[in-house]
Amino acid sequence: MQKLAIFGGTFDPVHWGHLLIAQTALSQCGIDQAIWIPSASPPHKSIASMSSLAHREEMVRRAIAYNPAFVMQSIPGEIAGTSYAIATLKHLQGIYPHTRWYWILGLDAFQTLPRWYRRQELIPACDWLVAPRLDPAFERSQLDAKVQPMHFLCQQVELQLLSQSIPIRWSILSMPQLPISSSLIRHYCRQNRSIRGLVPEAVRHYISLEKLYQSDRP
Numbered sequence: 001m002q003k004l005a006i007f008g009g010t011f012d013p014v015h016w017g018h019l020l021i022a023q024t025a026l027s028q029c030g031i032d033q034a035i036w037i038p039s040a041s042p043p044h045k046s047i048a049s050m051s052s053l054a055h056r057e058e059m060v061r062r063a064i065a066y067n068p069a070f071v072m073q074s075i076p077g078e079i080a081g082t083s084y085a086i087a088t089l090k091h092l093q094g095i096y097p098h099t100r101w102y103w104i105l106g107l108d109a110f111q112t113l114p115r116w117y118r119r120q121e122l123i124p125a126c127d128w129l130v131a132p133r134l135d136p137a138f139e140r141s142q143l144d145a146k147v148q149p150m151h152f153l154c155q156q157v158e159l160q161l162l163s164q165s166i167p168i169r170w171s172i173l174s175m176p177q178l179p180i181s182s183s184l185i186r187h188y189c190r191q192n193r194s195i196r197g198l199v200p201e202a203v204r205h206y207i208s209l210e211k212l213y214q215s216d217r218p
Helices: 016-031 052-066 083-093 109-111 119-125 136-141 148-163 182-190 201-210
Strands: 001-008 032-038 070-072 100-107 126-131 169-172
Touching: 001 016, 001 083, 016 052, 016 100, 016 126, 032 052, 070 083, 070 100, 083 100, 083 119, 083 182, 100 109, 100 169, 109 148, 119 126, 148 169
Parallel strands: 001 032, 001 100, 032 070, 100 126, 126 169
Antiparallel strands: none
């Protein structure tokens, strides 16, 4: 049975932190491939504030081209329009049968699992791989003794799900917390600052060519 990981996100833009997360998941869990899925319309973000799906897919395509263990999967419009995780999983299960599924996500998203749509069906179907926050502000906040350790926060999510009679298998990805975020990169672009080293060169060239992130709206 093959082992595949779903890695969804806005990827606006994709950066080296995302690539490190995906590679860590493959190495730590013996996963065969990571399937990257740029979200068409995530429920927690305004579409008007995001770059077009076509731009974000092209940036991911360029970023992962070097690694055969990374693939990008476009989701049909009638499924992508909802951006429900369960619809994405069902679609991929039809393409890749006989698969053990993993789902890569950040701590913030993991903490919202007890509110996900059709979670009773979705959550037991996957192993959940939790990545540390890549936001530099969050990393600085870890110096505050009042901030709970990541493992404790994940355990709290597990307890919430168990109270809903939903079992979950999860583990934390062991990786450094890079001080890189998509919002930081967009901010640098608006200020006409260099983003070299924050994103793969192919992505940096694409952002420059398409003049992305030069204002608050794409």
